[in-house]
Amino acid sequence: MKEKLVLDPDRFFDPNPKVRKIARELYESVKNVPIVSPHGHVDPKLFAYPDISFGNPTELIIIPDHYLYRMLYSQGISLESLGIPTLDNKINIETDKNENSIIHKYNSTIKGELEDKNEIKERVEEDPKKIWQIFAENFYLFRGTPSSIWLNYEFSEVFGIKYKLTKETAMEIYDEINEKLKLPEFKPRNMFDKFKIEVLATTDEATSTLKYHRAIKSSNWNRRIIPTFRPDAVISIQSKNWRKNIEELSRISEIDIVDYRTFIKALKKRIEFFKSLGATSIDIAVLDPYTEELSEIAVDNIFASALKNTVNENDSKKFTAHILMEMAKISIEYSLVMQLHCGCYRNHNQEIYQKFGPDKGCDIPVRIEFTENLKALLNKYGNNPNFTIVVFTLDESTYSRELAPLAGHYPALKLGPPWWFHDSINGMIRFREQITETAGLYNTTGFVDDTRAFLSIPARHDLARRIDSNWLAGLVARHIIDITDAREMIKDCAYGLAKKTYKF
């Protein structure tokens, strides 16, 4: 039996009729405003050439989305059976300009050939339909999660699918999406316009050539897709690839990095290049937001040790603390917004990391502290009217205790919306309820989708707009604010705050 897939027009609103009526009005007022996406991980290549397409449904929806396969994995379904490429046998994802699609060249390992290592490697599944079938049969696992909300939106609103994804409907839905993906209107550039995206920021290595951003810029397709400067790989002095990354930075910046001073010079040269392609922000991810300003000699010594590969953990921690100060200074110098993503222990599951590499759903948050850790940075730059730092956390216990009081005081500090695991209905409600009363609405940044999955962007913004509409409707129904205020606030939530914060 096939069950209808229906997106209720009042979905996610409070069932109370008073609240629902107000929520509906507020939502209607913003549902069609353009999308501002100031931070995310969409591949700019998708828009670099007019005829690029998305591949098949499995390549488009499952393979790149660790939100999806981590859940399947947690229930005992192997990543290999879901087609996730292993490192020693990587599926090549290439753009074949002639075929105009992203093709996965599967080159599977034959069971047994690794038996001399005394382990039997599972074959990476090559058949996208088989993978889709497994996904469909286990789609019930996502009940009540944001993934099911986003996917059902994509299925219904983007692809016009009429039935729920189940074991029975799997192939029918696969075929329907697959056919549509071949149509012109489903090319990335056309989707970009259909989604009414005003600006889309990508995230790019400090050493990136920004080849695709340049291609977009030099085409006659005048849309705003801009890079974000992410220097993590060149500032993590204790990671094993760091010196290779520094060599690459030397090469691409044409500055010979021999000490801290030349390192910063190279970073700045790259930042200028990023700015020339429209960048308005930088982004740094740290486990721990500890900040401290070192003396020039001290930081130079640590940098020299790192170049000689003799840096210790404590020095590495101090270097990160100093680099955060430095990046704040640079952000001011170049009028860039500084983003800080904190508190994620990366690659917690070593077996998965060694087999499949990073970003495979095994990054796990840790407890985090902001009040003492950010003190040095906020004391030096937090009162500066030319500085904006946007902080994202995965530790919700810091919302009401640390972040809201800090943002309700320091002019430079703005709070990014619920991030990653917390970009969900309850996550958004908790954020609003734990932040607003102390920090106000106007020290937050508005919604940030932070996704790799381009197709999920309208779904994510739609969800955020609905939840914010409903939140404000609840305030109106309880007479905490009035409807006039709410009408302005929803516009700021959906559009105004992100645009203002990120200097678009």
Added chain:
Amino acid sequence: MKEKLVLDPDRFFDPNPKVRKIARELYESVKNVPIVSPHGHVDPKLFAYPDISFGNPTELIIIPDHYLYRMLYSQGISLESLGIPTLDNKINIETDKNENSIIHKYNSTIKGELEDKNEIKERVEEDPKKIWQIFAENFYLFRGTPSSIWLNYEFSEVFGIKYKLTKETAMEIYDEINEKLKLPEFKPRNMFDKFKIEVLATTDEATSTLKYHRAIKSSNWNRRIIPTFRPDAVISIQSKNWRKNIEELSRISEIDIVDYRTFIKALKKRIEFFKSLGATSIDIAVLDPYTEELSEIAVDNIFASALKNTVNENDSKKFTAHILMEMAKISIEYSLVMQLHCGCYRNHNQEIYQKFGPDKGCDIPVRIEFTENLKALLNKYGNNPNFTIVVFTLDESTYSRELAPLAGHYPALKLGPPWWFHDSINGMIRFREQITETAGLYNTTGFVDDTRAFLSIPARHDLARRIDSNWLAGLVARHIIDITDAREMIKDCAYGLAKKTYKF
């Protein structure tokens, strides 16, 4: 004036009519499904012989329940006045097979006889009616707490009491319960059937003879009451009774424990015995879930020190970390579920502990960390399809930050429901709202009552089923899931998940 005690059929449901209607439907579908109780502390002796009875209302309801007397104590009512036995003057709780009841032999201390110690000891109250009267007069203290919900259920549904327990009704209700407890249908075995319990797991010391489990098994009463292997007393190498416990373990296992290897051998022999009586799980309580695998030599050295009584705190901590790894390995070997209860500082109030012993309501939770602490264990065993570890926490800040992301990735990890202080209406709501969006429903275990109070079992399951029904109804009313999904999910919450997780 006597006030009616009425359990509303819609109790605990959202007052919104849409939500309430759906909640009612979902609840109706599970209210009579059998009870699966995979972890708790009911005394198996109750079921060992057909004619055992429960004693008087005070012995049955107040004396064994630290949830109740801790609250009275917090308001200045002494434990002595509530009949709680002191250690130096212990009330003997014995089964007198002739009388077929559990009798408290009060042997009170005479005021004054301890005056040479310069303290006046309060007399332990012997009169169950006086104790009941104090309890009734202070029953208002439990307003809004789960204890009042459970007790009112017991009063109304189990004993047919028609009035609220107050100062005025105290004796009348005491007498009514006391009379009923003498009736055949109020014998434990008959209650077991009346409550529709499909399986009941007890918690038993590693050194237990499981005498009562054997008695149940050898009787012709074919109900499933199974032990759980709890090795805490024999693995806490720094506790003062440890060596005595090891001697006991040697004796009962008939294995001479002279080193770590023989220790593990003895544990395994005991586990085999527990399995022969139906055990499907082990359970360990630790303050801190730190895990680390030690070398054979290192663990053997620590064990040798412990036997010589020269172990230090750091080694003790490392031993616990290693034992958790060992217990995971053993769980896999014996196809047992491993349960981990974390984060409770036991016997915080030394005065109470020294006078009355453990489990007197003065165990207080502490902050806890899982991401780094469980890394060693999850890296070694968390990907193993034959391993299941169920984690319980008292630190709710770990729900969305650590536990949900971990359970949403590692196949072996399942999350136990809100435990102890959090086994309450708001506790359950917070758990669902902070866990589900990241971990999904299917990485949780379903409800676990974890009670010593046999009579409260149906009350606790009824409450959990109502709260889950209402939670799902809220999701349906907001169109986050549909009613078809909700109908399946409520069955999993009430029955399916516990049965599957605990391998029943």
Added chain:
Amino acid sequence: MKEKLVLDPDRFFDPNPKVRKIARELYESVKNVPIVSPHGHVDPKLFAYPDISFGNPTELIIIPDHYLYRMLYSQGISLESLGIPTLDNKINIETDKNENSIIHKYNSTIKGELEDKNEIKERVEEDPKKIWQIFAENFYLFRGTPSSIWLNYEFSEVFGIKYKLTKETAMEIYDEINEKLKLPEFKPRNMFDKFKIEVLATTDEATSTLKYHRAIKSSNWNRRIIPTFRPDAVISIQSKNWRKNIEELSRISEIDIVDYRTFIKALKKRIEFFKSLGATSIDIAVLDPYTEELSEIAVDNIFASALKNTVNENDSKKFTAHILMEMAKISIEYSLVMQLHCGCYRNHNQEIYQKFGPDKGCDIPVRIEFTENLKALLNKYGNNPNFTIVVFTLDESTYSRELAPLAGHYPALKLGPPWWFHDSINGMIRFREQITETAGLYNTTGFVDDTRAFLSIPARHDLARRIDSNWLAGLVARHIIDITDAREMIKDCAYGLAKKTYKF
């Protein structure tokens, strides 16, 4: 266009009609009960003489309220432009008995005169109307915050203002309030009666002469305004002013403080003086509630070092830990309630602190731990029936994990209501929902306003009574408690618990 300012009679109640109806009934039953204000920071001088008045609207409402100007500052509005006095150019706030008003004598710095220090100092704004205009234009920043709720209550209920405060209405509202403040019924003493305040406790330095309390007592105005003994300045042995404070304590107590023993003697003499003016409690603020009893010799040695200015940080920490034990002992000796305010990192923004001094909106909470830290104190005094300790926290993650279990056991421990940033609608809801099920209602203290802003007192109590009424109504509508219970509980929330806890 001027928008009406309307306070809905059902404001802050759940929109569900069942809940709202019950909330309304409960609220009606307590809306007019007298106000008990057991802890706050109102200036007793306001009531010392019959004809004192409040000054102009800016002096009354904006200048003293760091809740307000911190939010404006966070959006880039300088404190100078809001008239906040700088330390090097302090606005004198004096009571001019002839004029009978509190006058700010502005004496602004001329721009440029500090240019030799290579900084241009901003002029502190002197014109109260200009300040009020800035405030009005930015009043939208407080949407959804408790400040807007309190202020709108003051505007509407106290001053009879009919329109929302906006850019357009700013001057009209300023003038209206300014005129009213000149009327006799707007004198502090008349407001005190209008607000139906039964008792108001202020907070006073250990070295205070309590001049204004004496003036109140010796007048024929028989109202209960009592001091609270706050010894922070004389027990913080590492602060730079400590020795000066000790000299002051010596002087005022007429006890020569030469060692720890004489220090305690002086404290006790002062406490006796405070008691003679009605004090029923002491109050201590600590970053960290660590408690430990030192030996007499140890504490005496640390005190001696402090007098010689050679105390180190570790000793200072130990001294605080010991002083908490000492203050508990003294509280018992003098039948005083001991209040503990924990976990605020003071003066986080050094630039603001150095320019403007303390209490300027840059105090930021930190993570806090109670279970282990309070163990020594609770083990020694927590079972004592003559001891009451009221704990306040800014770390909400401790509510369900540590504070509720502790308060649900130790007779001496009561939980203060949501404090500071958490004295808000959601803050109060979280407190009730995370505390009650474990600690019960009766281990909490009832509402404490803790404000410097006298005019906000009725607004704050009104909000708390509404939120508690609504919370209880929700419990009734879900049949967790019945209406009879709720009617008693709301009276305890609004009046009974505070009166009982603080021994009024």
